[in-house]
Amino acid sequence: MPPTATPDPAQGAPAPPAPRHRLLPSTARTRIIGWVLLLVLVALGAVTLVTWRLLIQVTDERMDEALRFEVDEFAELTEAGTSPRTGLPFRTVDEVIGEAIAYNLARPNEKFLGYVDGGYRTQSRQEPGTPEVLAGDPAFAALVAGVDTPRSGRYDSPTAGEVRYLAIPVALQGDPARGVIVAAYLADAERGAADNAARLMLGVGGVTVLGAAAAAWLVAGRILRPLRDVAATARTITDTDLSGRIPDPGEADELGDLVRTVNAMLDRVESGVAAQRRFVDDAGHELRTPITIVRGHLEVLDPADPGDVRATVALVDDELGRMNRMVSDLLLLARSEQPSFLHVERVDVEALTAEIVEKVERLGDRRWVLETAAGVDAPLDPQRITQAVVALADNACRHTGPGDRIGLGSQLAGGRLRFWVSDSGPGVAAEDRARIFERFSRGATAGRRSDGAGLGLSIVRAIAVAHGGTVLLDSVPGRGATFTLEIPTTDERGGGAS
Incomplete structure (x- = not known):
């Protein structure tokens, strides 16, 4: 192996390669x-x-067809044996050749030549401008002047390029001379029209391509404008400002759909970041309160007073328990966004409803009423549904007094399974209905402070959303409230309630 060059530390690191221009x-x-x-x-x-x-190809076929036609004409002329001009019989081969060539007017790039006994004798009349290229060509004369049978072929003329020819021998009884009539086409000149057409196509096509390129440049700029807007908007978005949006072109195409999709994603990101900030602020505030309470009581604690110590320990234990419940609820809300949050199985809804009623009866001295129970089997997580309904019942118990009525039930309606808890408490004010499901939010009737942290209804909504459902609220201030947990009766495998 060749030795590997080692950079000299004194010279520093090697310079990066120059950028390619x-x-x-x-x-x-x-x-x-x-x-x-x-x-x-x-x-x-x-x-x-x-x-x-x-x-x-068409030109070559036309030249070959014209040569065959000339052969037929020469054959008719020589077979008759008389001059079509005078009506007298031919006397010599020279006369036959001269009469045959004079009888035919050559087309542009076509020539008729006559040879007698190996020497050039005459050629056809030519249209003005047709060059004289074969009459004085000894190589061509040597090729065609002595043929004794009809011969066709190609000849490369030094001055005219490719020549297609047909040589026909001519003989006449009584004349020992041997003649040859040659019909020839200047093939390269005849193909000039095709060459000119191809050059014209390339020229017009080139100009058209340049015009199309200019038009395509403008069109591509308009089509790619949403992508430039995406990049410009992305550069304006920071961790403190997520309000930038891409202008919607309003067109129902792929780029318009991309713009709307990115804007929707930005809406979700902004909502998620805003919720995260509120969550951090609210969690910090809620956790700071019990910490402040504990610290304040510990600062004024009299270690020599057993009663003060017992009271302070009880208060600290209560506040720590409240903090523990808050942290547990926060962890539960975090897990609700994970696929493993639910353990779905087919459950007898009627039996589950009865079990939930038995559990909630221990929450308080209330008149608990089982209003109805759905007699169906449905795919759901029984523990999470129980947790959600118990949370709703606990919320109802907090807003009612001893002996007040709290109704529970389940029902299948319109392909949706509903669990509800209704109470006879003060109800929920209209301005509180949207925010009571947010984390750390409490309604106006919750009082200055309760044992909860305002996460119960957030947990209920998280359980409903995990099941693909939602939580509904029907309340009239002063006449109670009904919270309904509504979930679909079909699972991911397409099963349904039976």
Whole structure:
């Protein structure tokens, strides 16, 4: 192996490679235009090539057909044996060749030549501007002047390029001379029209491509504008300001859908960050209160007074218990967003409802009433549903007095399973209905302070959402409230209540 060069510490670290410079900025816009132009140019080249080859093929077939036609004309003329001009019989081969060539007017790029005994004799009349290229060509004369059978072929003229020819021998009884009539086409010149058409296609196509490139540049700019708006909006968003949104183009296409999707994502992110900030602020405030209470009582504690010590210990134990419940509720809310939060199984709803009523009867001296129970089996997590209904019953118990009525029940209606708790308490004010389900929120009727931390209804809503359902509130201030836990009766496997 060759030795590996070791950088000299005295010279410092090796310099990074110089950045590569591009002729054009590498943006999505230029790449799109570049690829589009490349595809258009390839397509233009392919179409031009195919068209040119077809034109060349048609031209070659036309020249071959014209040569065959001339053969037939020469055969008719020589078989008759008389001059079509004078009506007299031919006397010499030279006369036959001269009459046959004079009888035919050559087309552009077409020539008729006559040879007698290996020497050039005459050629057809030419349209003005047709070059004289074969009459004085000894190589061509050597090729065709001495044939004794009809021969066709191609000849590369030094001045005219490819020549397609057909040589026909001519003989006449009574004349020992041997003649040859040659019909020839200047193939390269005849194909000039096809070449000009191909060049015209390339020229017009090139101009069209340039115009299309300019138009595509403008169109691509308009199409990619939402992407530039996405980047510009992303640069304005910081950890303290999430209010920026991308302007909606209002079009029902992929980019419009992208803009609306990103804006919806930003809405969710902003809501989540705002909820997180509120949660941190509220949790800090709620936890700071018992800590302040405990610290204040410990600061004034008289260790020499057994009664003061017992009272302070009891208060500290109560506050620590409240903090423990708060932390447990917070952990429960955090776990509610995880897939393993629920353990779904098919449950007899009627038996579950009866068990919940038995449990909540120990919450307080109230008139507990089982209003109805759904006689169905449904997929749900019985422990979480029990936890949610017990939390609703505990909330109702807090807002009612001894002997007040609290009703519970379950019912299947419209494909939705409902568990409800109704009480005869003071109800929920209209301005509190939306926020009582938020964390650390309490209604106006909750008083200055309660044993809870304002997380009970948040936990109920989290359990409902985990089941794919929701929590409904029906309340009239002064006449009680009904909280309804509503969940679908179908699970993820498509099962339903039976």
